Amino acid sequence: MTISIRLTDEEEKRLDQLARRTGRSKSFYVRRALHEHLAEMEDAFTADESLDAFEAAGRRTRPLAALKAETNL
Numbered sequence: 769m770t771i772s773i774r775l776t777d778e779e780e781k782r783l784d785q786l787a788r789r790t791g792r793s794k795s796f797y798v799r800r801a802l803h804e805h806l807a808e809m810e811d812a813f814t815a816d817e818s819l820d821a822f823e824a825a826g827r828r829t830r831p832l833a834a835l836k837a838e839t840n841l
Contacts, residue, residue, distance in 0.1 A: 773798075
């Protein structure tokens with residue numbers, strides 16, 4: 769699959785320099801960055817969904833300090 773993205777001049781310059789210094793393609797580094805950060809973004813989305821479901825069920829969060837005080841931890 770082919771994807772087109774717009775980079776700032778600075779991003780393009782940095783990517784070009786990295787590719788030249790290492791002898792790898794710019795596509796290699798774009799794919800690597802996507803691979804490394806996609807999992808983080810998926811985790812963040814899952815956490816947001818879980819919190820929304822928790823709150824939709826009428827449950828509430830509370831600060832850790834309050835929980836520690838209540839349980840004498």
